[in-house]
Amino acid sequence: MQLSRDDLLGAYRRMATIRQFEERLHEEIKTGEIAGFTHLYCGQEAAAVGVCDHLTDDDYIVSTHRGHGHCIAKGCDVKGMMKEIYGRRDGLCKGRGGSMHIADLSVGMLGANGIVGAGAPQAVGAAIAAKLDGNGRVAIAFSGDGACNQGTTFEAMNLAVVVKAPAIFVFENNHYSEHTGVDYAVGTNKDIASRAEAFGMKAWRANGCDYFDTYDAMRELLDHVRAGNGPAAIELDTERFYGHFEGDPQRYRGPGELDRLREDRDCLKAFRARVGEAKLLDIAELDAIDAEVAQLIDESVTEARAAPAPDPASVAEDVYVDY
């Protein structure tokens, strides 16, 4: 592991930002001020950050309906995101997209997506563009275990192999697609990485609840892809702490399952334990980051609440560049 102190502090800050952003949303949603459907990413922080820490703003990601974590990991403005989720005029997408459609092209975030499986082919397209331009960029498609069953995902994997595109399929397996278990929904041997292998690409497997495991696997994977070997895939074993959407009673969970996740599969706890035991960082430094992040999230909520609503007269703007 060649992570510097700064790398480690930065990784923790990004994971803590996602965690607190999500925990806070979980509370704020109860007030009824936030409209629409919100899908929380909490529990999967190490996956997004372990992947995106290898990328620059020039690399591309496409995200899912559960996109807040990917946005933060890729460097989207947290206050702009909060305003977007509150449906405000100066949200990242002017309040038109909401939680499910946040995008920020300036940092290579090509969009969250309300359509499961829609992102993977788009990542292949971005990867083709990068290959044509010879600029060394890669494009990451985040997909869930559920999304791996869409035809679009299969087609994207095959196309990427055929054209040797620098596309990376990141499958975040949190064991559920809405209310259905991965063991039921993924046929074959329940193994998503081997599906990717069957399409002719190299695939990695990592513990998505462990930042270091994810980070290390991604480094190997990226070396492989950046060396011109075409696409690759990684299956990250991870967990979501909240329901599929806010308001989901999670009756499909077994008894005690959620408590055990928080106990044994919390990527932030694991990170703290690891850096503490290895004496890489002082736990007080992490606590200080938590406090700074708490302030940022607080401000973002306060500002989002106070921010102006979009002007109803603007409803049909931005449909075309010109018409």
Added chain:
Amino acid sequence: MAVMNIREAINHTLHAEMERDPSIIVLGEDVVGGAGTAGGQEAIGGIWGTTGGLYAKFGAERVIDTPISESAIVGAAAGAALAGKRPVAELMFADFIGVSLDQLWNQMGKFRYMFGGKTKCPAVVRMIYGAGMNAAAQHSQSVYALLTSMPGLKVVMPATPADAKGLLTEALRGDDPVMFMEHKTLYGVKGEVPDGEHRQRFGEARMVREGGDVTIVACGRMVGFSEKVSDKLAGEGIGVDLLDLRTTSPLDEEAILDSVEATGRLVIVDESPPRCSLASDIASIVAARAFTSLKAPPAMVTGPHSPIPFARELERAWVPSPPKIEDAVRQVLAFR
């Protein structure tokens, strides 16, 4: 007669029809819920609660949770229908027809015609549509105009619990592919539902109010909005003929023309963008067939030519609303 909401009417009809006809099967994402989990199946009975209890009664052979694969869901329904079953496929959001469009459009909708009338495809695709929950551009669309434009598909849109039962029963007894459209904000609407067998023929609009001064044509959620407006205007002595289309394919052209011939004034309320819409379709039919009865140009109340936005203020501005309907009525009445 029992009082039920639309959700219950749909659930009740699925139970009754599956009991009656063993060839009916139900398939879709989480139509049972909980497959392959420790919490066990029937955890939810569909995220909209419309398929609750079916699994307990009819088992996994006939009530099938599927992976997230709309193309396979609709395609499997098409194939099962060709092979003698009566599948009811659920699309959790109508917007997802994008993923399954080929199976709806080039396959299911064309089999009978392409095969020289030698086959039938009695599949029902239930889909949840419409704005009103701030679900944004990919989860709010009213795709009925698109589906109505496809020959071979029937398109059904209940606005009351009685019609939900009557139209779904009819869909399940008929032999054509039916797009059964459930507005996500109407599930809680309550009303009396006839006991026992209740079939509502397709292509027969419902006269909700009779007034004689102006005709409003609406469907789905727009019926309730138009009812409100009609009631308000009745207080001012303005009589509205309000037609609930019930089905957009087949379309009850005669009911529309009869009413317009009597009133001479038409407002069409359509929860879609305006171009190539149900509203433009009906306006063109009336212009072509009842031109001389018209005392004013038909008014179309639709969304703007844009996707559906997320923010509350913007969605409210997008959706045809009672004030906009009222304005349109006053406008056609004021026309000289």
